Amino acid sequence: SSELTQDPAVSVALGQTVRITCQGDSLRSYYASWYQQKPGQAPVLVIYGENSRPSGIPDRFSGSTSGNTASLTITGAQAEDEADYYCNSRDSSDNHVIFGGGTKLTVL
Amino acid sequence: EVQLAESGGGLVQPGGSLRLSCAASGFTVSRNYMTWVRQAPGKGLEWVSVIDSGGRTYYADSVKGRFTISRDNSKNTGFLQMNSLRAEDTAVYYCARGEHDVLTAYYMSYYMDVWGKGTTVTVSS
Numbered sequence: 001s002s003e004l005t006q007d008p009a010v011s012v013a014l015g016q017t018v019r020i021t022c023q024g025d026s027l028r029s030y031y032a033s034w035y036q037q038k039p040g041q042a043p044v045l046v047i048y049g050e051n052s053r054p055s056g057i058p059d060r061f062s063g064s065t066s067g068n069t070a071s072l073t074i075t076g077a078q079a080e081d082e083a084d085y086y087c088n089s090r091d092s093s094d095n096h097v098i099f100g101g102g103t104k105l106t107v108l
Numbered sequence: 109e110v111q112l113a114e115s116g117g118g119l120v121q122p123g124g125s126l127r128l129s130c131a132a133s134g135f136t137v138s139r140n141y142m143t144w145v146r147q148a149p150g151k152g153l154e155w156v157s158v159i160d161s162g163g164r165t166y167y168a169d170s171v172k173g174r175f176t177i178s179r180d181n182s183k184n185t186g187f188l189q190m191n192s193l194r195a196e197d198t199a200v201y202y203c204a205r206g207e208h209d210v211l212t213a214y215y216m217s218y219y220m221d222v223w224g225k226g227t228t229v230t231v232s233s
Contacts, residue, residue: 030215031215033219035220042224042225043145043153045220049217095166096166097143099154102152
């Protein structure tokens with residue numbers, strides 16, 4: 001199976017914009033989905049498809065893809081956005097589901 | 109309300125077995141993908157297995173041959189049978205509803221939009 005690579009940690013000042021990236025060959029045929037996970041809680045889907053948000057997810061979260069890189073952008077980061085973020089897709093060669101290693105976002 | 113609830117976790121000795129259940133409410137499991145994902149203490153999310161709407165099953169290399177995913181449509185419940193358990197299988201196990209969309213001729217999308225709260229599996233002597 002292919003892999004998805006994320007930066008282990010990213011920080012952002014309160015109210016500023018942050019981009020979290022995810023790289024992998026599978027992203028050339030599958031859009032990434034993105035999950036937010038806070039300590040002790042189950043993951044929550046925040047972005048899926050080309051750039052869709054489930055109901056209840058603030059519009060400051062957005063997604064994009066270019067080649068083999070997907071990005072999750074938080075425009076105007078809030079304190080409650082501090083969490084681990086995971087990207088996910090599927091490997092079209094073997095149908096395995098793939099997760100990135102996760103990015104710990106700190107809001108300063 | 110659309111929900112998933114896992115059960116069946118616990119403490120088991122190395123080499124032992126456990127069967128996890130994932131009870132769904134508010135939707136029909138047979139019409140969606142059901143995915144099992146685990147998270148070892150202090151680690152990231154790791155995909156374990158998926159069963160698609162056609163009943164096809166796929167496994168991570170780390171569990172292939174030891175774990176079996178299935179579902180009971182009459183009970184609207186999914187299962188993960190785990191045999192020959194190892195210490196490295198210790199984790200919180202989540203089940204999640206998967207959606208697979210073919211969006212264009214070039215792009216597809218796979219995402220998990222409903223997650224259970226997880227059940228803890230500890231493999232230790």
